[in-house]
Amino acid sequence: MSTAPSTTTEESTQPDAPASAPRRWAPLRPLILRLHFYAGVLVAPFLLVAAATGFLYAGAFQAEKIVYAHEMTVRVGDEKLPISEQVAAVRKAHPEGTVSAIRPSPADDASTRVLLSGVKGVDADHTLAVFVDPYTATVRGALEQYGSTGALPLRTWIDEFHRDLHLGETGRLYSELAASWLWVIAGGGLVLWFSRRRALRKVRGSSGRRRTLGLHGTVGVWAAAGFFFLSATGLTWSAYAGANIDELRTSLGQATPSVSAT
Incomplete structure (x- = not known):
């Protein structure tokens, strides 16, 4: 005589995973998002001009050898x-x-x-x-x-075009604005990208706005190092930050040495 194993009608339920504690900086995310967006809209035209004139300057060395x-x-x-x-x-x-x-x-x-x-x-x-x-x-x-x-006349002209658009000290404010805000935009984008859940960062298999945001974030993350480098080097060309950098270099003994003619 065999007996069937006893069964219970109670179903064990798994408790829901506890909600993750909100990060300390979570309340700042909307502020960072708006700063990233509006700063990008404001600075984008200046960055475009700086990129175009910088591209010309990069080729000026070779052009100089041809022209002269x-x-x-x-x-x-x-x-x-x-x-x-x-x-x-x-x-x-x-x-x-x-x-x-x-x-x-x-x-x-x-x-x-x-x-x-x-x-x-x-x-x-x-x-x-x-x-x-x-x-x-x-x-x-x-x-x-x-x-x-x-720099000979051709490269000097392109240099000044990249530096101040041939507008003098007033024109140098454009490069100051672009270089000063580029690292803020890149840093804010990194914070926003890493703060999103991994599932929301996936690009493959997504479509529409989600795919566009994913591509924007992925490209931005890979280019962030270059943006920080361009911002740091661009500040040396600017009017106010550039002057402070020159003073810092002088205090650290990094100024260009001069040779006595005697």
Whole structure:
């Protein structure tokens, strides 16, 4: 005689998972969301202009070599002349101003660049770069130069266009605004992306607005490091933050060293 195992009619119920405690910063999420959105709408046009002009500046180095090929390149000869003879040829052709620097030919097919300061008609912050053939001491031309990187007129124009849109100090406010807010937008986006549940961050299999937001967040997360880098370097070009950065570099001993002419 067999007996069936006893059964109970009670059904054990699993208790609901306790609701996760609200994060301390959860009340700030709406504020961050609005800041991220409105700051993005406000700064986006300035970022677009900065990106377009920055793209032009990135290609200016190569364009300069093409536009000023006659001045910057020479036919390779047998032996380069002493620098003193090259400078003497430059001073004979351009006796105005004073020699402030000399950049010897960096390559076999490159000209020597003699920089003259205090030349009439040249901006006080610029120098007159005279190009001379290091093999024959023939002066190939003279162009106005700006900055420690040796920017010639084309690159100088693009540089100023990227810096202030050729609007002077007023124009520099655009780059200040773009660089100052870019890291805020990127940081706010990271906070919003990581605060969302994993399921809401999925892009594959979703559609419509949810897919658009997912793509926006994914691309933003991968590009965030670049945004922070661009913001930090862009601030050095700005008017107010750039001046403070220069003071910080000077206090830390990171300023460009100068060499005594004597």
